[in-house]
Amino acid sequence: MPFLVILILSSLGFYVYLKLKYVRSKRPIEKQWLSAKSSIALGVFVLFFGINQWFIYQTTLSIIVGLLFVLIGAGSIWAGVRAYKHYLPFVIKEAQEQK
Numbered sequence: 303m304p305f306l307v308i309l310i311l312s313s314l315g316f317y318v319y320l321k322l323k324y325v326r327s328k329r330p331i332e333k334q335w336l337s338a339k340s341s342i343a344l345g346v347f348v349l350f351f352g353i354n355q356w357f358i359y360q361t362t363l364s365i366i367v368g369l370l371f372v373l374i375g376a377g378s379i380w381a382g383v384r385a386y387k388h389y390l391p392f393v394i395k396e397a398q399e400q401k
Contacts, residue, residue, distance in 0.1 A: 306354045310347060317343035331396045335389040341382030349375030 320340035327333050352371025355364050 303354065303357050306350055306357070310350045310354060313343050313347040313350060317347060329393075329396055329400070331389060331392045335386065335393045338382050338385035338389060342379050342386065345375045345378030345380075345382055347375070348372075348378060351375075 317340050320336055320343055324333055324336040324340060327336060348371050352368040352373075352375060355368035355371065358364070
């Protein structure tokens, strides 16, 4: 499915972009916030990769591995969203203090 390949590659690109921003950031709380966002992007990558496995190979092993990837990706997205919500007020406060 070409649509899934586009989603996989764009989420991987977004992950790399966020990791580069993480390395360049000087603020400690902003680094944690960017790490949470990159965790979400990596989770989306793994989730879509698992879904793509279901369409490429129609074997039992592929379905099991794809299901594992979907569960791991969903868990990473869930943890990243929780961390993102946790750090967001601190990032806003840190940015206001820097001005």
